[in-house]
Amino acid sequence: MSKLVINNLWKEYGTQIVLERVNLEVADGEFCTIVGASGCGKTTFLRMLLGQEQPTRGDLLLDGEAIPNEPGPDRGVVFQRYSVFPHLTALQNVMMGLELHRAPITGRLWGGKRRQAQEQALAALDAVGLHGARDKYPSALSGGMQQRLAIAQSLVKEPKILLLDEPFGALDPGIRHDMHDLVRELWERNRMTIFMITHDIQEAFDLGTRVLTFDKVRHDPQQPERYGATITYNLPLERKDKSAMAELQAKLALSA
Amino acid sequence: MSRLINRQPDRTGAIVLGILPFVLLALLYLIASDLRLEANPNDKLLPALSSFGEAIQQVAVEPSRRTGEIVLWGDTLASLQRLGLGVGLAALAGLAFGILTGAVPYARATLSPLIAALSLIPPLAILPILFIVFGLGELSKVVLIVIGVAPFIMRDLALRVGELPSEQIIKAQTLGASSWQVIIRVLLPQMLPRLIDSVRLSLGPAWLFLIAAEAIAATDGLGYRIFLLRRYMAMDTILPYVVWITLLAFLLDWLLRVVSRKAFPWFHLGVNRT
Numbered sequence: 001m002s003k004l005v006i007n008n009l010w011k012e013y014g015t016q017i018v019l020e021r022v023n024l025e026v027a028d029g030e031f032c033t034i035v036g037a038s039g040c041g042k043t044t045f046l047r048m049l050l051g052q053e054q055p056t057r058g059d060l061l062l063d064g065e066a067i068p069n070e071p072g073p074d075r076g077v078v079f080q081r082y083s084v085f086p087h088l089t090a091l092q093n094v095m096m097g098l099e100l101h102r103a104p105i106t107g108r109l110w111g112g113k114r115r116q117a118q119e120q121a122l123a124a125l126d127a128v129g130l131h132g133a134r135d136k137y138p139s140a141l142s143g144g145m146q147q148r149l150a151i152a153q154s155l156v157k158e159p160k161i162l163l164l165d166e167p168f169g170a171l172d173p174g175i176r177h178d179m180h181d182l183v184r185e186l187w188e189r190n191r192m193t194i195f196m197i198t199h200d201i202q203e204a205f206d207l208g209t210r211v212l213t214f215d216k217v218r219h220d221p222q223q224p225e226r227y228g229a230t231i232t233y234n235l236p237l238e239r240k241d242k243s244a245m246a247e248l249q250a251k252l253a254l255s256a
Numbered sequence: 257m258s259r260l261i262n263r264q265p266d267r268t269g270a271i272v273l274g275i276l277p278f279v280l281l282a283l284l285y286l287i288a289s290d291l292r293l294e295a296n297p298n299d300k301l302l303p304a305l306s307s308f309g310e311a312i313q314q315v316a317v318e319p320s321r322r323t324g325e326i327v328l329w330g331d332t333l334a335s336l337q338r339l340g341l342g343v344g345l346a347a348l349a350g351l352a353f354g355i356l357t358g359a360v361p362y363a364r365a366t367l368s369p370l371i372a373a374l375s376l377i378p379p380l381a382i383l384p385i386l387f388i389v390f391g392l393g394e395l396s397k398v399v400l401i402v403i404g405v406a407p408f409i410m411r412d413l414a415l416r417v418g419e420l421p422s423e424q425i426i427k428a429q430t431l432g433a434s435s436w437q438v439i440i441r442v443l444l445p446q447m448l449p450r451l452i453d454s455v456r457l458s459l460g461p462a463w464l465f466l467i468a469a470e471a472i473a474a475t476d477g478l479g480y481r482i483f484l485l486r487r488y489m490a491m492d493t494i495l496p497y498v499v500w501i502t503l504l505a506f507l508l509d510w511l512l513r514v515v516s517r518k519a520f521p522w523f524h525l526g527v528n529r530t
Binding site: 050052070071072073075076077079081082083084085086087088096097099100101104105106107108137138139140150153154157159 | 421423424426427428429430431432433434436437440441442445446520521522523525
């Protein structure tokens with residue numbers, strides 16, 4: 001059971017407080033979607049889960065242990081852009097995660113081990129609908145296909161937590177919809193914990209089992225940087241709760 | 257009538273326009289040469305085409321009476337060997353130190369100021385030191401090229417490493433990559449085509465250092481020959497040598513471009529790189 005516990009987390013840059021008093025408990029297998037205004041610390045929060053940034057105060061515990069202070073294979077990530085390696089084909093991109101673990105010195109596999117990794121990677125490409133693009137370089141793929149590839153690349157590592165930073169922000173609405181189906185399907189099949197930042201409240205409610213909103217609760221007109229944002233709503237969605245969404249949408253519109 | 261900046265020559269037009277300045281220069285030369293030779297048939301400054309023919313015959317076709325070898329060929333081999341060794345070693349050093357300082361903050365803090373300082377030393381100013389330390393043989397010439405070119409490649413590649421999106425480095429770490437694996441699987445392969453670009457830009461300075469070193473202390477080589485023939489004002493050989501060097505430089509540049517396209521197709525996909 002991987003469980004994420006966050007106790008009184010603060011993040012400050014010099015005199016600027018970005019996040020304050022963040023408390024959260026997330027059980028294994030939850031799909032948390034994160035919404036909030038630009039610059040409210042959503043991405044900073046995700047980066048701390050990733051290990052790219054360290055909390056100023058407070059605890060970030062995964063299964064009772066502090067999250068390491070650098071990125072690692074237990075936490076996968078898909079960014080809005082640049083998540084795949086341009087010098088590798090789709091298949092090689094997915095194989096990378098398998099090769100690095102099994103070949104510490106060269107980072108490459110040969111012979112039987114290579115074929116085995118190749119089959120595993122092909123299965124992952126299949127799962128995201130990229131079988132036909134196995135030998136294409138990322139720059140020959142569309143934006144949506146690149147994001148599918150980035151997801152497949154992360155999934156072969158079977159991470160405890162998958163972090164998605166506006167993964168569909170740069171995609172067309174039609175393609176976004178396909179991606180929603182894909183992500184939901186993969187999440188149901190792999191049963192990992194997902195944190196996804198999005199600007200799209202509809203998307204947050206469609207996909208999430210829990211919606212988190214980040215916002216400032218205290219305002220100092222003279223020194224706005226002295227108060228940080230925190231989690232203002234933590235809504236578990238047992239069923240698709242339309243009224244909760246409408247209510248939240250209205251509140252966010254008021255505070256924006 | 258559209259604006260001048262919006263008007264494009266067609267393909268043939270572009271080729272004709274490109275050749276035109278060369279033809280004009282050649283014509284200008286022929287006219288000037290004719291005028292001078294008419295005034296003084298022994299003039300050596302602007303030789304006639306026929307003199308070039310004889311001179312080229314002498315250096316490029318007939319074996320030398322003194323050594324029995326073809327002079328141009330021997331000079332070309334000697335020069336290209338020095339250039340190749342010098343640029344090759346500089347590229348290797350540039351790749352290693354560029355990636356190291358670009359990727360590892362501790363290496364950057366330690367080495368970047370040193371490399372920046374070394375790159376400011378005018379290489380020709382230390383040529384005498386190289387002659388004293390490494391002697392007048394091949395080594396000092398190769399070292400001059402390495403010293404002249406390597407700091408540029410190192411700094412260029414360190415910058416190119418910095419330009420890679422940080423998302424890639426983070427992603428590699430979430431796939432379990434160690435520092436070493438990030439270097440050999442993410443940075444090194446992506447730096448190779450950029451190294452070729454960097455080497456192409458360094459070839460100009462490399463030729464400069466080569467010819468300077470050969471002019472001062474050598475017994476063969478393209479630069480040596482040109483400076484030797486200067487004493488006899490042998491423009492009929494010097495000019496073809498200069499054209500030959502230019503052609504070699506052009507071919508090297510073209511070769512590197514082709515290698516980059518063939519070996520790193522992903523680098524050129526959808527991007528218009530020259």
